Every structure is written in structure tokens, then in C-alpha cells.
Amino acid sequence: MxxxxxxxxxxxxxxxxAWLSVPLAHAAGMVPQTPVLLVEEGMGEAVMNVRNTDTRPALLHTTVENIEDSDDVLLVFTPPIARVEPDGIQQVRFILQSQQPLKTERLKRVIFEGIQPASDAAGARVTLGVRQNLPVILRPAGLPxxxxxxxxxxxxxxxxxxxxxxxxxxxxxxxxxxxxxxxxxxxxxxxxxxxxxxxxxxxxxxxxxxxxxxxxxxxxxxxxxxxxxxxxxxxx
CATH class of the missing domain: 2.60.40.10 (Immunoglobulins)
Structure with missing residues (x-):
């Protein structure tokens, strides 16, 4: 059209x-330190600091999504779930695992989400916070x-x-x-x-x-x- x-x-x-504001959208919940996660193959790993801007403790749940269906490059991370105190910072570590050296940049997505416990008359339940969905770029070693x-x-x-x-x-x-x-x-x-x-x-x-x-x-x-x-x- x-x-x-x-x-x-x-x-x-x-x-x-919108790209600029994604990681800072809604000054509440889990907020990543940077709007993009860069993982250098030469380093083998990267870290992302995530702050809990809520006034209550919450669980930080981290997941990684593939963009390419045929993507066989693994990006493992730890911890997948962690308790973060109010205004506390959790460091999430990402480790690159690939059978072959990277020849081109690769794109993935990482999602950070806060989970808060709650209770009401119906019993215990959880409340999901704002999802922060960031691009992850894997960079080959030696690529200018x-x-x-x-x-x-x-x-x-x-x-x-x-x-x-x-x-x-x-x-x-x-x-x-x-x-x-x-x-x-x-x-x-x-x-x-x-x-x-x-x-x-x-x-x-x-x-x-x-x-x-x-x-x-x-x-x-x-x-x-x-x-x-x-x-x-x-x-x-």
C-alpha cells in the first residue's frame, strides 16, 4: 500500500x-541496562544487568527466542529464574555455544519478564510484569x-x-x-x-x-x- x-x-x-524506548518502556518491572545484547564470539559470552524497579521482590524470568528457523547456534544463559529485591540488580550471563565458527552476524531475541507472587480470596496466584523483548546480535570473531x-x-x-x-x-x-x-x-x-x-x-x-x-x-x-x-x- x-x-x-x-x-x-x-x-x-x-x-x-519504539526501538529506543523498548527497554525503558514503563518505568516499572524488570529493566535491562542496554537496549541490545551484543555477544562477541571472540569473548564467548556477555552479561546483561537487569534492575527490578518495582517496590516488591519479583522473580526475573529470562528466555531466548530464535529468529531463524534453521538457527543451530546455541545461546545458553544463567540463571533462567532469579529472585530480585526491590531496586536490586540481577546479572544474567549469556554463553555462546556453536559447533562451527560464525561467518556472519546472527540475530536472536531475549525476553526479560518479572513475576510477582500474589494472593487473594481464590488463593495463591502470580502476576506477570512488563515483558522486555530485546534483540540479541551474535558477532563473529574478527569481524570489523x-x-x-x-x-x-x-x-x-x-x-x-x-x-x-x-x-x-x-x-x-x-x-x-x-x-x-x-x-x-x-x-x-x-x-x-x-x-x-x-x-x-x-x-x-x-x-x-x-x-x-x-x-x-x-x-x-x-x-x-x-x-x-x-x-x-x-x-x-
Whole structure:
């Protein structure tokens, strides 16, 4: 669906703001120290400090979710459950276990959730707090830091719309909104990240694709901070 350029800018800004505010959303419950967990293969592990901002003790429940169905890289963590006192900090340790050396960055999600015991006339029960869902990026040993990985994306136009390929070893984060140029109408990517080697396609009208010379994207850094838009040339 095509939307106006002004709406596109607003949508992109809201998306990037959401990335920034995820770990700090609702100043209550379990709050992670940083908005992204980076695990360096060269180090083999990483830690995340999580603070209990509630006024009562709670259990911190940690889980890790795979993004890629075929992901065989294990990220084990300890402790999976821990009691955290009010304003207390629990350190969660993440350990990388892989059969083969990483060749590209890998993306997972980690979820921190507070569980509080409660009781009422019906008996004992538990209350679930705010879930903090953060991206986890696994970085291969020896991979240089890339500050602008979105510049490595390749964009092309066909009769059905625009296609983007990520030939780099980096995970690219960006808003769903993209704007074919020249023009003031936008379309949406299916998600807010592009994995290494991944290919995405967005449909839009034939007359629009015939005129497109570049694509404007709204990228974000590894930590989710919004940066200036970037205009990438397209090939046919």
C-alpha cells in the first residue's frame, strides 16, 4: 500500500522511537541496562544487568527466542529464574555455544519478564510484569565493526516492485517504511531488519517502479538509534 511521504516520515520516526524506548518502556518491572545484547564470539559470552524497579521482590524470568528457523547456534544463559529485591540488580550471563565458527552476524531475541507472587480470596496466584523483548546480535570473531551496514544493501527494480538483498555479514536494522525516489509515496518492508544473505521484495504499481531511480530508507544503528535517512541507488 502506498502512503504519503509525510506519513512515511512520521511512521519511520515512530518506529525508531519504539526501538529506543523498548527497554525503558514503563518505568516499572524488570529493566535491562542496554537496549541490545551484543555477544562477541571472540569473548564467548556477555552479561546483561537487569534492575527490578518495582517496590516488591519479583522473580526475573529470562528466555531466548530464535529468529531463524534453521538457527543451530546455541545461546545458553544463567540463571533462567532469579529472585530480585526491590531496586536490586540481577546479572544474567549469556554463553555462546556453536559447533562451527560464525561467518556472519546472527540475530536472536531475549525476553526479560518479572513475576510477582500474589494472593487473594481464590488463593495463591502470580502476576506477570512488563515483558522486555530485546534483540540479541551474535558477532563473529574478527569481524570489523561496521557503523553503516545499510550502505551495503543492494536494491533492484523489477516489474512487480523493489527487491533488496543483504550481501554483507551484518544484520541491518531499519524502519519498515521506504520511499521510492523520485516520488512522495512510500511502501513498507515486511520487517524491521534484514539478515545477512537475506532477500526481501516489496510490491508496488508498475508505473511507480518504472520511474524509480533510488530508494530512501530510514536506518538505525546496532543499538536502535535513529540516524539520517539514506538514499540508495537501484539497478534494473
Amino acid at each position: 502506498l502512503i504519503s511521504f509525510k506519513s512515511a516520515l512520521k511512521t519511520a520516526a515512530l518506529c525508531l522511537f 565493526v561496521e557503523r553503516e551496514p545499510w550502505k551495503r544493501l543492494t536494491w533492484s527494480i523489477d516489474a512487480a516492485g523493489v527487491q533488496v538483498v543483504n550481501p554483507s555479514p551484518y544484520v541491518v536494522r531499519l524502519a519498515k517504511t521506504i520511499v521510492p525516489l523520485p516520488g512522495t509515496r512510500s511502501v513498507n518492508l515486511p520487517k524491521t531488519y534484514i539478515l545477512p544473505g537475506e532477500r526481501l521484495h516489496v510490491d508496488f504499481p508498475l508505473h511507480a517502479s518504472a520511474q524509480t531511480m533510488a530508494v530512501r530508507i530510514f536506518p538505525a544503528t546496532t543499538y536502535g538509534f535513529a540516524v539520517d535517512h539514506y538514499d540508495s541507488p537501484v539497478t534494473r
